[in-house]
Amino acid sequence: MATDGTVRPSLAGAEVVSASLARHRFRPLEGLVWLAMLAGYWLWPEYRPLGSQIFIMCLFVLSLDIVVGYAGIVTLGHAAFFGVGAYTAGLTAIHLSNEPFLGLLTAAVAAGLVGILSGLIVLRTTGLTLMMLTLAIVFVLHEAANKLGSVTGGSDGLQGVTVAPILGLWSLDFFGQTAYIYTGAVLFLGWLFARILVGSPFGRSIVGIRENLVRMRAIGSPVRLRLLVVYGISATMAGIAGALLTQTTQFVSLSAITFTRSGEALIMLILGGVGRLYGAFVGAPIYMLMQDALAKYNPVFWTFWIGLMLVLTVMFARNGVLGLVDSVLAWRRRAA
Amino acid sequence: MTASASLPPLLETQGLSKSFGALVVADSIDLTLRPGARHALIGPNGAGKTTFVNLVTGTLQPTAGRILMGGEEVTGLSPEARVRKGVGRTFQINSLFNRLSVLENVAIAVSERDGFAGRIFRARKAERRAFEEAYAILEGIGIGMEALRPVAEIAYGRQRLVEIAIALALKPKVLLLDEPAAGIPSAESHVVLDVVEALPPDIAVLIIEHDMALVFRLASRITVLVQGAILVEGTPQEIAHDPKVKEVYLGEKSH
Numbered sequence: 001m002a003t004d005g006t007v008r009p010s011l012a013g014a015e016v017v018s019a020s021l022a023r024h025r026f027r028p029l030e031g032l033v034w035l036a037m038l039a040g041y042w043l044w045p046e047y048r049p050l051g052s053q054i055f056i057m058c059l060f061v062l063s064l065d066i067v068v069g070y071a072g073i074v075t076l077g078h079a080a081f082f083g084v085g086a087y088t089a090g091l092t093a094i095h096l097s098n099e100p101f102l103g104l105l106t107a108a109v110a111a112g113l114v115g116i117l118s119g120l121i122v123l124r125t126t127g128l129t130l131m132m133l134t135l136a137i138v139f140v141l142h143e144a145a146n147k148l149g150s151v152t153g154g155s156d157g158l159q160g161v162t163v164a165p166i167l168g169l170w171s172l173d174f175f176g177q178t179a180y181i182y183t184g185a186v187l188f189l190g191w192l193f194a195r196i197l198v199g200s201p202f203g204r205s206i207v208g209i210r211e212n213l214v215r216m217r218a219i220g221s222p223v224r225l226r227l228l229v230v231y232g233i234s235a236t237m238a239g240i241a242g243a244l245l246t247q248t249t250q251f252v253s254l255s256a257i258t259f260t261r262s263g264e265a266l267i268m269l270i271l272g273g274v275g276r277l278y279g280a281f282v283g284a285p286i287y288m289l290m291q292d293a294l295a296k297y298n299p300v301f302w303t304f305w306i307g308l309m310l311v312l313t314v315m316f317a318r319n320g321v322l323g324l325v326d327s328v329l330a331w332r333r334r335a336a
Numbered sequence: 337m338t339a340s341a342s343l344p345p346l347l348e349t350q351g352l353s354k355s356f357g358a359l360v361v362a363d364s365i366d367l368t369l370r371p372g373a374r375h376a377l378i379g380p381n382g383a384g385k386t387t388f389v390n391l392v393t394g395t396l397q398p399t400a401g402r403i404l405m406g407g408e409e410v411t412g413l414s415p416e417a418r419v420r421k422g423v424g425r426t427f428q429i430n431s432l433f434n435r436l437s438v439l440e441n442v443a444i445a446v447s448e449r450d451g452f453a454g455r456i457f458r459a460r461k462a463e464r465r466a467f468e469e470a471y472a473i474l475e476g477i478g479i480g481m482e483a484l485r486p487v488a489e490i491a492y493g494r495q496r497l498v499e500i501a502i503a504l505a506l507k508p509k510v511l512l513l514d515e516p517a518a519g520i521p522s523a524e525s526h527v528v529l530d531v532v533e534a535l536p537p538d539i540a541v542l543i544i545e546h547d548m549a550l551v552f553r554l555a556s557r558i559t560v561l562v563q564g565a566i567l568v569e570g571t572p573q574e575i576a577h578d579p580k581v582k583e584v585y586l587g588e589k590s591h
């Protein structure tokens with residue numbers, strides 16, 4: 001294992017180094033998650049439209065996990081970036097071109113810029129102040145979208161969004177076949193990027209900031225810059241999720257940019273498990289499938305069950321469903 | 337004085353002062369650290385020792401005075417910039433990355449020092465080297481076997497060593513040790529003592545410590561700080577026999 005470095009560790013050291021490098025290697029179980037999502041396409045054809053909506057929320061919650069779970073920035077305003085992405089994709093399709101990838105790109109850029117600009121203000125603060133500021137930004141942007149009716153359609157929503165066939169081949173149809181694959185593929189790329197980010201030196205440095213801000217400063221880390229970069233990256237991902245919502249529903253409503261959406265995403269994240277990347281993939285489907293099933297059973301009362309589930313989660317499964325799985329596995333190992 | 341007196345000082349403070357309103361916490365402190373210095377800063381509780389460390393690292397801005405490193409003024413520089421100039425510090429109370437492994441705690445400092453800590457792509461080679469160097473540091477201070485454990489789970493005395501290892505990973509020219517043996521039973525403080533004695537001979541070390549046995553064994557010069565001001569500076573012998581020090585620090589009357 002000799003490298004061009006000057007330090008050559010002992011045999012035990014080589015093992016330690018390899019084990020540390022391997023911590024972020026891909027595991028077979030991760031491939032299984034994606035196979036399951038692919039299998040869902042054939043197993044439940046009638047759920048394809050819901051499936052694409054779940055994938056979109058997965059991507060949004062994943063972007064939230066990067067800032068909340070890894071960087072420790074507890075924000076209530078992530079819907080701002082989702083909404084900016086949604087509107088930008090819609091406006092791009094109407095005024096510029098309805099090529100879907102161009103819509104994703106403009107949405108990503110716009111949301112990323114809004115992320116960095118708002119980050120310059122928001123990230124000067126921490127804790128409650130930060131939460132209030134992020135909340136304020138959602139409200140301001142929501143009201144701006146509401147008042148700029150000539151551009152955004154105001155409370156009627158942005159209508160007349162069309163989407164050209166993906167790669168000129170597959171059009172987004174009513175049955176959601178194309179949407180399922182399209183949103184799934186974008187989610188896969190988002191996950192891949194998040195996965196690499198989390199395992200990189202940059203990912204470790206943002207975890208370091210979450211764990212011990214004072215020490216990060218003392219080892220010479222440009223803390224403010226790092227947080228701004230991660231905030232911008234996460235905003236970009238959230239914007240792409242918003243763009244996907246616009247493209248699959250061919251419509252943008254004011255609900256894209258509400259505190260409710262931020263809150264829902266946070267609930268999904270807590271439900272799945274914060275700071276573990278897969279929380280999004282567990283929390284979003286559970287929440288949305290429950291919502292779907294409960295709303296059929298009782299269209300008014302379903303939020304009660306969601307609320308109850310959240311109460312039970314924070315009382316008995318602090319680390320979400322995935323944390324619960326971990327505990328059970330650890331308990332079984334001890335018992336064995 | 338010794339031969340090192342001809343070299344430019346690695347760290348020099350000139351009239352360094354800090355006050356919060358009427359409360360003076362640092363009162364015109366002049367201190368010089370040359371390469372190889374082993375300098376102790378002692379004084380009763382609240383004398384301003386940690387404040388001095390915070391002023392030198394840039395966590396606090398002085399109200400008056402200058403800080404120079406290698407003859408170059410750093411008074412207005414950010415804490416990050418000063419780390420890059422070669423100031424490293426440890427904390428009186430453990431300041432670690434609790435949910436990272438011991439190895440990662442040290443590697444995170446190596447990656448900041450080498451400037452690849454902000455990288456997302458193509459960092460594998462640099463990462464391997466950082467882990468190798470981090471492991472070598474841990475092995476050097478005798479805790480290589482703890483490398484893979486979460487730092488929060490290892491014994492307190494060993495956490496104190498990780499505290500030093502993180503600072504060492506920055507390859508500092510000036511190392512400020514804020515009570516490195518704090519919280520360790522005195523019967524076990526020799527572990528820290530050994531590590532401090534084995535520090536690279538060319539770096540300047542400023543050590544803040546309450547344990548007098550430790551101070552007299554490690555330091556070649558001692559500065560006594562009282563109410564933010566230097567009371568006296570000298571060799572351990574001079575300090576041990578100084579009547580003013582006995583009165584203020586050891587609580588004895590000099591008459």
